[in-house]
Amino acid sequence: xxxxxxxxxxxxxxxxxxxxxxxxxxxxxxxxxxxxxxxxxxxxxxxxxxxxxxxxxxxxxxxxxxxxxxxxxxxxxxxxxxxxxxxxxxxxxxxxxxxxxxxxxxxxxxxxxxxxxxxxxxxxxxxxxxxxxxxxxxxxxxxxxxxxxxxxxxxxxxxx
Amino acid sequence: xxxxxxxxxxxxxxxxxxxxxxxxxxxxxxxxxxxxxxxxxxxxxxxxxxxxxxxxxxxxxxxxxxxxxxxxxxxxxxxxxxxxxxxxxxxxxxxxxxxxxxxxxxxxxxxxxxxxxxxxxxxxxxxxxxxxxxxxxxxxxxxxxxxxxxxxxxxxxxxxxxxxxxxxxxxxxxxxxxxxxxxxxxxxxxxxxxxxxxxxxxxxxxxxxxxxxxxxxxxxxxxxxxxxxxxxxxxxxxxxxxxxxxxxxxxxxxxxxxxxxxxxxxxxxxxxxxxxxxxxxxxxxxxxxxxxxxxxxxxxxxxxxxxxxxxxxxxxxxxxxxxxxxxxxxxxxxxxxxxxxxxxxxxxxxxxxxxxxxxxxxxxxxxxxxxxxxxxxxxxxxxxxxxxxxxxxxxxxxxxxxxxxxxxxxxxxxxxxxxxxxxxxxxxxxxxxxxxxxxxxxxxxxxxxxxxxxxxxxxxxxxxxxxxxxxxxxxxxxxxxxxxxxxxxxxxxxxxxxxxxxxxxxxxxxxxxxxxxxxxxxxxxxxxxxxxxxxxxxxxxxxxxxxxxxxxxxxxxxxxxxxxxxxxxxxxxxxxxxxxxxxxxxxxxxxxxxxxxxxxxxxxxxxxxxxxxxxxxxxxxxxxxxxxxxxxxxxxxxxxxxxxxxxxxxxxxxxxxxxxxxxxxxxxxxxxxxxxxxxxxxxxxxx
Numbered sequence: 001x002x003x004x005x006x007x008x009x010x011x012x013x014x015x016x017x018x019x020x021x022x023x024x025x026x027x028x029x030x031x032x033x034x035x036x037x038x039x040x041x042x043x044x045x046x047x048x049x050x051x052x053x054x055x056x057x058x059x060x061x062x063x064x065x066x067x068x069x070x071x072x073x074x075x076x077x078x079x080x081x082x083x084x085x086x087x088x089x090x091x092x093x094x095x096x097x098x099x100x101x102x103x104x105x106x107x108x109x110x111x112x113x114x115x116x117x118x119x120x121x122x123x124x125x126x127x128x129x130x131x132x133x134x135x136x137x138x139x140x141x142x143x144x145x146x147x148x149x150x151x152x153x154x155x156x157x158x159x160x
Numbered sequence: 161x162x163x164x165x166x167x168x169x170x171x172x173x174x175x176x177x178x179x180x181x182x183x184x185x186x187x188x189x190x191x192x193x194x195x196x197x198x199x200x201x202x203x204x205x206x207x208x209x210x211x212x213x214x215x216x217x218x219x220x221x222x223x224x225x226x227x228x229x230x231x232x233x234x235x236x237x238x239x240x241x242x243x244x245x246x247x248x249x250x251x252x253x254x255x256x257x258x259x260x261x262x263x264x265x266x267x268x269x270x271x272x273x274x275x276x277x278x279x280x281x282x283x284x285x286x287x288x289x290x291x292x293x294x295x296x297x298x299x300x301x302x303x304x305x306x307x308x309x310x311x312x313x314x315x316x317x318x319x320x321x322x323x324x325x326x327x328x329x330x331x332x333x334x335x336x337x338x339x340x341x342x343x344x345x346x347x348x349x350x351x352x353x354x355x356x357x358x359x360x361x362x363x364x365x366x367x368x369x370x371x372x373x374x375x376x377x378x379x380x381x382x383x384x385x386x387x388x389x390x391x392x393x394x395x396x397x398x399x400x401x402x403x404x405x406x407x408x409x410x411x412x413x414x415x416x417x418x419x420x421x422x423x424x425x426x427x428x429x430x431x432x433x434x435x436x437x438x439x440x441x442x443x444x445x446x447x448x449x450x451x452x453x454x455x456x457x458x459x460x461x462x463x464x465x466x467x468x469x470x471x472x473x474x475x476x477x478x479x480x481x482x483x484x485x486x487x488x489x490x491x492x493x494x495x496x497x498x499x500x501x502x503x504x505x506x507x508x509x510x511x512x513x514x515x516x517x518x519x520x521x522x523x524x525x526x527x528x529x530x531x532x533x534x535x536x537x538x539x540x541x542x543x544x545x546x547x548x549x550x551x552x553x554x555x556x557x558x559x560x561x562x563x564x565x566x567x568x569x570x571x572x573x574x575x576x577x578x579x580x581x582x583x584x585x586x587x588x589x590x591x592x593x594x595x596x597x598x599x600x601x602x603x604x605x606x607x608x609x610x611x612x613x614x615x616x617x618x619x620x621x622x623x624x625x626x627x628x629x630x631x632x633x634x635x636x637x638x639x640x641x642x643x644x645x646x647x648x649x650x651x652x653x654x655x656x657x658x659x660x661x662x663x664x665x666x667x668x669x670x671x672x673x674x675x676x677x678x679x680x681x682x683x684x685x686x687x688x689x690x691x692x693x694x695x696x697x698x699x700x701x702x703x704x705x706x707x708x709x710x711x712x713x714x715x716x717x718x719x720x721x722x723x724x725x726x727x728x729x730x731x732x733x734x735x736x737x738x739x740x741x742x743x744x745x746x747x748x749x750x751x752x753x754x755x756x757x758x759x760x761x762x763x764x765x766x767x768x769x770x771x772x773x774x775x776x777x778x779x780x781x782x783x784x785x786x787x788x789x790x791x792x793x794x795x796x797x798x799x800x801x802x803x804x805x806x807x808x809x810x811x812x813x814x815x816x817x818x819x820x821x822x823x824x825x826x827x828x829x830x831x832x833x834x835x836x837x838x839x840x841x842x843x844x845x846x847x
Contacts, residue, residue, distance in 0.1 A: 005523055006520065009523065010535070013536075016575075017539040017542065017543070017576070020543070020572045020575060021543055021546055021572055024543075024568045024569075024571040024572040025568060027571065028564045028565055028567040028568035028571065029562045029563075029564055030562065030563050030565055031560060032551065032561035032562060032563050033561075051565075065705050065784065065785040065792065065795040066705050068784065068795065112797075113413070113703075113795075113797050116764060116766060116767055117764065117765075140565075
């Protein structure tokens with residue numbers, strides 16, 4: 001049969017690709033958690049690769065240029081997109097999170113250059129691990145500042 | 161006024177493209193040449209009309225009419241004029257208009273070609289192009305109006321309207337917010353248009369494919385007609401991707417060029433199907449096989465192009481969190497779904513007409529290896545797609561959102577990329593129809609041994625890293641095989657035609673543009689692979705805080721911090737610029753100026769690296785921190801990125817390869833087509 005060798009070859013390749021995808025997924029999976037979720041499942045997530053999202057609290061940002069150590073705190077923001085929309089969009093949610101002293105917070109440590117976008121009310125999306133000391137050690141830090149695009153119009157608007 | 165005018169023009173163009181669709185469909189079914197001609201003219205009219213709307217928007221941007229929301233959002237007084245113009249695609253609404261403009265330009269170009277032999281395709285090409293155009297125009301008209309103006313309503317809130325509610329007063333801010341500083345880089349000015357050019361030009365081959373499916377003319381005519389389109393589309397898309405990488409390297413200041421970010425992947429996915437398509441159409445042309453598959457590929461490419469525009473444009477994915485949160489999200493999904501289902505239904509309808517004319521016999525034949533190439537590209541696509549949608553899947557099934565980062569893509573894709581490289585080395589030497597281990601082995605053993613020797617040399621002089629050695633072996637192997645192919649062809653011609661070797665070489669390439677252009681592209685890919693291997697496997701970094709006069713050391717380099725200054729730049733940004741003297745093994749080789757720019761209006765910092773680039777490595781310095789008042793000195797982060805320059809070098813050779821492959825003249829196909837057209841005209845003149 002001329003066809004069978006093609007079928008076997010194709011099946012072998014598909015199996016290899018499926019193996020690559022499954023095993024790489026297992027190795028590289030990062031659990032996406034909110035601050036509340038991390039606090040609730042503290043013990044079970046200890047040595048896992050995590051992805052954490054939160055609102056940056058501007059007053060807590062500290063940077064030591066000698067060691068390039070950056071520390072700051074993030075406040076809980078909902079992880080579900082529908083929730084964020086229901087609460088008036090990302091900018092409003094971040095603002096509310098930062099203004100609310102009762103919100104759950106977590107301390108973050110990151111070593112590296114100070115990111116350009118780090119400021120109060122930015123959304124930080126961090127990849128890293130939760131230490132036994134309750135501090136989140138970030139290896140990667142992404143920032144999003146919706147305020148820049150959705151801020152209210154300036155006061156000095158004038159009528160022609 | 162100008163804003164209302166622009167909006168009006170968009171409305172008219174939208175209605176016009178609806179009319180073109182109706183007239184073309186009507187004309188096809190009633191065999192009315194008049195109706196089709198009317199549709200064609202309407203299609204031709206869209207380009208000047210959208211140009212007019214675009215000109216209005218550009219005028220508004222340049223004049224700084226901040227009453228218009230889009231102008232307010234992307235420009236400011238301090239921006240130079242060229243940036244005000246390029247701000248056209250600096251925001252969502254404008255870039256959708258830019259998309260429509262390109263779409264109508266390409267549709268016009270396609271409609272203007274000589275249709276003599278292919279007139280039955282025309283109505284359906286018009287329909288597909290107009291449907292796509294109408295969709296993007298509708299997005300502009302309904303959701304993302306670039307001409308909406310700011311009003312204050314009676315309850316005090318300010319919002320943008322095209323049709324202001326009663327009692328609202330116009331608001332004219334004194335200054336705009338200005339273009340995002342990240343987008344004020346030359347790379348970022350060219351990168352989105354190139355990517356869009358690539359995206360949009362794939363609509364044309366898709367339109368011809370659909371026309372072929374509907375009319376039932378399912379031979380390879382549609383492929384031959386759009387071969388050059390697909391090549392240019394592929395070139396633009398590839399260059400858009402490379403330029404995006406270059407921009408990231410120059411501006412984003414993380415020492416890298418590609419981060420497997422969902423937005424990058426969104427642009428990469430149509431490239432994968434487009435590349436597979438480019439290869440598999442050759443099998444249809446040469447052997448009459450894989451016809452159904454080619455249809456699948458072009459349909460997928462179109463869907464991924466729209467999907468890519470949606471992901472890159474809607475801004476939803478810069479947060480890994482969000483999928484459709486913008487107002488245009490649902491419309492995109494509906495449009496992608498509807499066009500995809502329709503296309504697949506048409507394909508199934510013609511499934512039996514698209515059966516292969518020959519059977520694949522040998523596992524090592526050229527066509528089997530091309531099939532394998534397609535399988536590998538699709539595997540990379542599946543990996544990428546899986547990675548992008550995995551958070552959604554995991555949340556759906558486990559309630560837990562799990563994402564996968566760059567390690568996933570790197571681990572899953574590297575073996576696939578290696579297999580593709582190996583294939584690039586073997587396939588050019590295998591024969592159509594039938595090849596055996598023996599014939600292939602005879603052709604391959606010399607380049608394989610030479611590549612092996614090269615790798616041994618690398619082992620003793622450069623690195624013992626096993627993945628790097630495999631990579632370098634494959635690079636050598638492909639380059640040697642490809643050069644050998646050039647040499648073999650040129651020698652044969654030299655003997656047969658009694659020409660000088662280089663004359664023979666250039667004529668050989670000129671007569672087989674696609675083949676040898678393709679080989680040049682293969683070599684360029686290998687150069688890029690060298691750069692990727694270098695930066696991915698051998699990047700080294702250090703960081704430290706130093707006083708003026710002190711230095712940092714990394715690899716062979718010593719970087720002496722000489723001076724720093726803070727001053728105000730031309731457009732109001734505050735520039736902090738350091739002077740670094742670079743020594744290599746004690747010899748001064750370069751002076752670098754890493755800097756940070758602070759944009760007051762956007763309250764944003766930009767960290768611009770200082771880079772010394774050679775073929776061996778790049779020294780890449782970032783100014784991390786410096787305060788004038790503090791005595792602790794300045795903090796720098798330094799990367800040495802070996803071989804990364806080969807990546808950019810390869811992209812230039814790539815450009816050359818595509819130009820060789822796609823150059824219009826001396827192409828036997830178009831020459832015969834022209835001759836046939838001439839013949840056809842003579843016949844019609846005779847009767």
